[in-house]
Each structure stands twice: as C-alpha cells, then as structure tokens.
Amino acid sequence: MNVLGISSFYHDSAVCLLRDGALICGIEEEKLSRVKHDKRFPILALRFCLDRAKIDIQDIDVVAFYENPEKKMSRQIWMGLREGASPEMRKKMLRGLDPGRELRHIREVAGYDGPVDFVDHHQAHAASSYFFSGFSESAIMTFDGVGEWATATYGYAKDHAIDLFEEVHFPHSIGLLYSTVTSYLGFDVNDGEYKVMGLAPYGTPRYVDRIQDLVSLGEGGQFRLNLEYFDFLDGEQMYSQRFVDHFGRSARTPESELEEFHNDMARSLQVVLEDILLQKAKYVHQRTGSDHLCMAGGVALNCVANAHVLRKGPFRELFVQPAASDAGGALGAAALVHARRTGARPTGERMKEIYLGPSSSTSEIAVLLRSTGLRALDFTSNLDALLNAVVDRLVAGKVIGWFSGPTEFGPRALGARSILGDPRDPEMRDRINALVKMREAFRPFAPAVLENEAARHFDINHPSPFMLETCQVISKLELPAVTHVDGSARVQTVDLGQGGRFAQLLQRFNERTQCPILLNTSFNVRGEPIVCSPEDALLCFARSRIDALVLEDFVIDRDVLPPHWELAAEHIPIKRGRAVSHKVYEMF
Template identity: 55%
Template sequence: MSIIVGVSAHYHDAACCIIKDGKLIAAAEEERFSKVKHDSSIPTGAFRYCLREANATIDDVDCIAYYEDPYKKASRQIATNVLDLLQNPKRRFRIDPARPERDIRQSLGFNGRIEYVDHHLSHAASAFFYSGFADAALLTVDGVGEWATTTYGRGADAHIELFEEVSFPDSLGLLYSTITAYLGFDVNDAEYKVMGLAPYGRPLYVEQMRRLLDVNERGQYRLNMEYFDFLNGERMYSERLPELFGAAPREAESELGVFHKDLAASLQRTLEDILLEKARYLHDAVPVENLCMAGGVALNCVANGRIQREGPFARLFVQPAASDAGGSLGAAAVAHTRLTGRRPELKALPHVYLGPAYSNAEIRQTVRAIFPDTSIVDCTERPEELIAQTAQRLADGKVIGWFQGRMEFGPRALGSRSIIADPRRPEMRDRINALVKMREAFRPFAPAVLEDKAAEHFELDHPSPFMLETCQVISPLSLPAITHVDGSARVQTVSEQSNPRFHALLAEFDRLTGCPILLNTSFNMRGDAIVLDPVDAVWCFVVSDIDALVIGDYIVDRGFKLETWNKLKEIFTARAAKKRVAPESVNVYTFL
C-alpha cells in the first residue's frame, strides 16, 4: 500500500490531498479550517483531516509532495527583485527556499521523503491525471510559478512532457490582474469579477489592449513592460496605462461606468482570442482529441466555453481546483508515478466532494444547542420528507442554506455547501446579492440542473459537473435569476451518481414546478471562506437573510420570536468580529 500526501502552500490557496494506492481519497483547502480567505500557510488543518479521512497516521505516509521547487522560485525572486532587496535589505528574509521543508518537518511533523514537483508540472498533472484521458495535450496558464507563466505539453499514460514555456514577467495571468487592479478590484482574488462585468460592456478597446503585449509564433508572447510596474512591487501598472486608455484608474468600491464595463469586455475578448490562438498552436504540436487545462487562468469559464466550442480539440477537461490549491493534487500524482512507475487510476474525476462530512449526531448537537425545538424539523427517520419540504420551500420563494455530505474541493459550491433558490423569480438575484452574499449587483449566479434535462434549457451537449464553462440559455422557461446580461449561464449538471441528495432535490423541484433548475451559489458571506462545519453553517444562516437552513437531516426555519433571533445575531456577529479581520485591498501581486 502506498500513501502520498500532496501539499500546496506559501503563496495563496494552500491545500492538502491524500492518495492511497493511486486513488484520491481526500482534499481540502486550508482556508476552510483557518477561516482566513485564500490562506497561504502550511495546511495543518487540511493535513489532519486528510489523514483522518484516509484512516492513516503520519507514520503510514510514504511521501509528501510539494507543489513547486522552492529553489527555482527563489532564483526568480532574487533575479527580479535585486534593486528592491538592495534598498530594503530586510526583505531578503522573505526569500526562504528552506521554508517548505522546515514547515513540513516542524508544522506537519513529517520526517519521511519529500518530493518537489515544479509548479507548472503540478498544474499539468492535476488536470491530466484526473481527466480520465489516456493521452492529451496540456495547457497551463497562471500568474507565475517558479519562472514559467504558460506551459505547453503532452501527457500519455504515466508520462508528462512540458515542451515549451513562456517565462516571467511575460504572463497572461498578470495581464489580466493588471487590468483588474486598474479597474479597482483586488488582484489575485477578484479577476472573476472582471469576467462577470465584461458582458455589460462592448470590446471597444481591443486595439489598445493588444498594445500591451506582442503575440509571437508558436506558444510565445511578450508583455510590453512600459505599461506594467509590478516588478517594482508598488502597483501593477505604470503611468503609461492610464494614458493609453485615456482614463484614471477606478477607485475601489466606486461607481462602475460605461468605460469600466467596456474595458472589462475588451480584456476578456483579448484573453479569449489569445487562448484560442495558442490552443490551435498546441493542437498542431500535439494532434490529439483531448485538451487538459489548469492554472488560475483556467478558472475563466467564459474563455473555457469558447475553447470548447471553437477550439480544435474534441474534449476539454479543466481541473475543478485549477488554482494553486489544485497543485497539491498534481504534486501527489507526480510523486505517485515517481514512486510506483504507474499513473494514478485511469478514471475521470467523478466529483469533488472530497472534504469533511458531519454526522447527524454532530449536527443535532449544534442545532439543538442554538435553536428552539419549535423551529427544527427532524427528518432523520424520513429523508424523503426532507426533500419534499425543502423543494416546497424553494417553490414558495424561500432562500435555503443547503449543507449536506462532504464539502467540495475547489472554489465552486456544487450542491454540498450551497445557497439555493428558485431561478425563475426576477427578484431572487438582487435579494441574494444584497442581503445574503452582500456583493456587487452585476455578478451573476449559476444554475444547477438535472444532467439529463440540461440540453432542454442550455446550449450544452455534454456534462458540465464542475461549473467551469459558460453557454447560452435556451430554456423555454424564464430564468432571470441565473441568466447573465448576455444570455449566458455558468452551468453545473447534476447526476444521481455524483450527488444523490442534490439530484433528488432538483427532481422534486422539477416535479412541483416543471423547472429542473436551481440557483446555486456558495454558502458564505462576502469575505468569508465557504462554510466547513455545522457551526459555520449556523453562523452564516443567522447573520444573513437566508430563510431556512437544511443541514443533514434537519430543517431550521426563521419562525421563532424576533428578540431571540436578534440575540443570536448579536452573539454570532461578535464571534465573527473576533475570528475575522477585514482583508485589506490588494493592488499588486506579491512576488516575495
């Protein structure tokens, strides 16, 4: 028996996974345990969970695989920060290639073998080895790894070859982050907001956008560095960028104007066009039917949709945790091939429900300690009643916090830690945005749909279980709460095999309403990580405007005395203030 642990840490989205005899057993991001959004610290909470889920001890672990080469990364940090380090000598202590091993030894308590896997190899492996493809072309695109920012490769059986790369500072990820900062959003976090804003505008600035980089032959491109300033560590763009677009940078949280929407549309179009061009080059070099993608840019589901529809590959697999969190999966898979000579099991990732689950006993203890019995519906002996009552509440216009089974791995809520609602109600999108998610009104919500009925409502001819591509809404139903301004939606298809309880809820809602679709968004408040455990779920329920909490086999309604509710809100809000500090705005990548 072989047990391999994969770890990503020390940049953002730290995570841990465990592979047992080539099978992925568990995976989780550290932010869910620490409650620090995008937590980058060594994933001690996730590590302990993975060992428990695999029924293993630290002595059973054959190897811990780390998702990048810390010495190659240090060479880039030193080479590109020499002036800054000379002017600020204390910053040199932030360059510490020995830190990963030290943290693995001291914080995780592991004394065995450590394998280091290059960052983009970890990304590529995280897609290829979990795609179910025997062979594939591989495309990874992010901000930066050690030196690589984009890599092209091929995978066959247990072997991966990365045959070309684009190197730092030339980076499509950093291009996108630069415009994200210029538009007043946080870098390395809010790029998805720019993607969501883009359909509100027109791509009027594509010509100017193309001046920001030169797209060369083969897989290469170069940023025009006179428009960028991220190497100096103060901000992403130089003064030349506002001159190019003829407008000052937007202040964070200020009103979004026509210019901002048009600029977002121009950036999105530029990214899509370049990715399509490079996908065609990759197909010429690796003429197979399958493409695997990973890296933070691969979370751009609009671009993925275009690559799927217009690109040369017949099939596309995008790693559901495409950012650095997923690098833990790839590192573990590569270590498995090094130790055993075999690839992990040749099987498509069936789902990402890889995190902790909680028993009804644990859930009952939490809800009964906090809520009066009169507000709790106990369905432990009649699970079909739980589905029926939840579907009826949804049909009645209720917003539901849905906490079931094992937590999802990756950034998307996929029916395990979700907020769900009726997508047919025009007011639902604004209500959830304003009162539950407390986020920008322009951002769309996603639909979850029964897999066997998806093609009746969306321009989609294949399963899309991980919510990683967009397509047009073609439904005969009016679905204003999940249809974006351009008529698109980011679809999750749900099968009975992948999530039986969520599938049953969708089927019952379809029986009641004739609509096999639910609005599905992540179960969290703005600035928080997605909920992990019953206490997190109760907190989010109490301080938000959610109408009911469906947690395990229990339903909790907001039906009890107002003064009791207000007292609970006061207690949980105080608890939240202690556990969280509001994140500061981030306007530049941190490369040290």
C-alpha cells in the same frame, strides 16, 4: 502507497491524499482556518486528511510539494538584483529568501521525517488536470500568474508521462495581465478576477486595440508583456502611470460606482484573453495532434474563456480540474509523484465529483442544535419529507442554505455547501446579491440542472459537473435568476444516479414545477470562505438574510432564530488574518 500533496506559502494552501493512486480526501486551509485564500502552511488541512484516512503522519510514504523552492528562489533573487529594482523590492525579496522554509515546515510543523519530492509548479498544474481527465493521452496548457519562472506551459501527456515542451517565463504572464486590469478596475488581485469576467458581458469591446498594446504574441506558445505599462515588479501596484495614461482614466476606487468605461474595459480584456488562449490552443493542437485538451492554472477558472476554446478551437474534448488554481497544485503534485514512483498513472477514470472535505453526521448536528436551543424541524430517517419541505420553501420564494455531505474541494459550491433559490423568480438574483451574499449587483448566479435535462434548457451537449464553462440559455422556461445579461449561464450538470441528495432535491423540484434547475451559489457571505462546518453554516445563516437553513436532516426557519443571534453575528468579524495581498500579485 500513501502520497500526501501540499501547496502553501503563496495563496490557497491545501492538502490532498492519494492512497494507491485513489484520491481519498482534500481540503483548502481557508475552509478550516476561515481566513480567505489562506497561504500559511496547511496544518489544519493536513490533520483533517490524516484523520479522514485514519492514519498517522508516519504512515505517509512520500510528501509531494507543489513547487521547487530553489527555482523559485532564483526568480526572487533576479527580482531583487535586477537593474532598476527599487530599494523596497530589493529589501523585500532578499530579506525574504528562505529556500529551506518548505522542508522545515514539513519536518518541524508536520512532524514528517520521510522522503519529500518537490514538483515544479506548472508540472503540478498539468498533472492535476491530465491524471483526472480520463484521457489516455492529451494536449496540455497551463496559465497562471507565476510559478517558479514559468507563467504558461504547453505539453503532451500519454499514459503516466507528461512532457511540457515549451514555457513562457516571468515577468511575461497572461495571468498578471488579467490581474493588472482587475486591479485597475478596483477589484482585489488574486480574488476579483472572476468579478471582471462577470462584468464583461455588460460592456462593449471598445478597448481591445489598447489592451493588445500591452501584450505581443510571439511564435509558438510565446507572448510578451510591454513592461512599461506594468509596475508589479516593484511590488507596490500592478499598473504603471503609463498604463493609466494609455487608457485616459484614473484607476477606479474600490466600491465606487461602475461606469460604462469599466464595463467596456472588462469586456475588452475578456476578448483579448479568449483570443490569446484560442491561438495558443491551435498551436498546441498543431504540435500534438491530440483531440483532447487539459487546462489548469488560475486562468483556467475563467469559464467563459474555456467555453470559447472548446467551441472555437480544434479540440473535441476539454477537461479542467475544478480546483484549477494553486489549491489544486497539491492534488497535481501528489498525482505526479505517484506516477513517477510507481510507473503508473494514479487513475484512469475521469473525475466526476469533488466532495473530499469534512462532513458532519446527523447525531453530531443534533448535539450542536440542542446546545444552541434552536427549534429545528427533524427529518431524520425521512428523506422524502425533508425534500418536500425544502421544495415547499423554494416554491414559496425562500432562499435556502444547503449543507449536505462532505465539503467540496475547490472554489465552486457544487451542491454540498450551497445557497439555493428558484431560478424562475425575477427578483431572486437581486435579492441574494444584496441581502444574502452582500455583493455587487452585476454578479451572475449559476444554474444546477439535472444532467439528463440539461440539453433542453442550455446549449450544451456534454456533462459539465464543475461549473467550468458557460453556454447559452435556450430553455422555454423564463430563468431570469440564472441567465446573465448576454443570455449565458455557467452550468453545473448533476447526474441523478451519482449526485446524491442534491440530485434528489433537483428531481423533486422538477416533479413539483417542471423545472429541473435550481439557482446554486456558494454558501458564504462576501469576504469569507465557503462554509465548512455546521457551526460555520449557523454563523453565516445568522449573518445573512437566508430564509431557511438545511443542516443534513434538520431544517431551521429564520423566524425561529432569536434576535440576539443576528446582533451577535454582526459583531463577529470575518477573519482577515495573514492571507494574500490584494493590491499586487505576490511574488514570494
């Protein structure tokens, strides 16, 4: 049975394909369209999945959509007709009502005339984590901005059945609380929340009490926002004037200097989030008695909070699916529909890798390079020499663009589309932030480490292949490029037996340096999605200050790049397109 899962029309549209319960492929639309957070119907991602599976749309047995359009419409009608709604919001919500949009696109754009199953948004989140956790039973928590009505759910799953026994309803949302402070601190909503997480260790939690004034915790899983501090219901901005008065400072202008106040606000918000998640984890443990916890939703991408819940909470094991935000809803919808239609869970094994997107063969890349006229070093059929050449450059302090195998599904670069550097170099972090990624100097980079060496260098006693929790650095090595200001790191463990060429590179670097760790960050510059194709990688190479580009079996050094390439790349704009709004969390 072929089940096609789709998420779209909100943010991070994506498609996944399950065949007889096995995950065959998956990709976000943004990586193909090059529009960051692309929310449009994911026709490019759909075509890729069909091509990868070597099937036509008629071979799909059922399409699973990650949201219930009728339930979502009821919330939109409430927003438009509620007492106190602004004329602009009434007009926006009621004019935009289109409960048939999803089905119409599946029929007319995708050309599919078979059965379509709609899955509640948070059910899709829950399924995306539980069914790929390897647990036979588990407690579940999901948190995000909003789905149809739910903003948080709590549940229990066993075998192929998931029971979400409690919900928190919009407009009360921990995700929207975090996004509101994100916006107040001058970062983009739906995009900059991870920046706030990275900024938090620079601050002191001076404003915990004031942030707690914004949200009250109720019995069980419940919580409520004090809506006087928020303005997102009218869709113009996230915070109200009372919010600004409460903290005694105007909102930070984007790109302006970060001050101690902003650091302290970020730290205080992170503390409040961690406390709320821990309290609710204790509640769901008391309700279920499970030793296992599965989390999903955009809030579950907060790896610092995940680590806090695991270390301080009652659960022995935690699983977070790497595409935990709305892109992963496509995966969860497909998995849940498979379970409902077959009476069996799609897989009993834990997800260990997420390389589900497009790849390019050596011959395809060779044709591309010949057409460009670039002089590349060719290591075809000589992997040993390729690894040595890359390690030579890393040891020399070079920054490497690494393109190998299928693209990752989800927001993390996990060794397929990565920028790599020597974690021991004290200048590496600042150099990559300023000249390569072109982003804020406070942002940390993650270490990728061989799994069998991880416990010697980091305070972690289990695999962490998806960079979804933090831990303290305990290494005897100096690792300034991957150690955050609070001594923590967001670790990716790489299994030497399953990690492919990336694991072999780590092993070769370890043999040369006695350091089984590399700095690993996503292969992109600020404002664009992670590169997907060799053409994307070449453009990013020209646009940035990466020293060498590895395209499968080929190595291109920067000194062979013609000067006019850099000039041309500067004039090729990064696509903005019809992506999400970054001033307010979109509600439709």
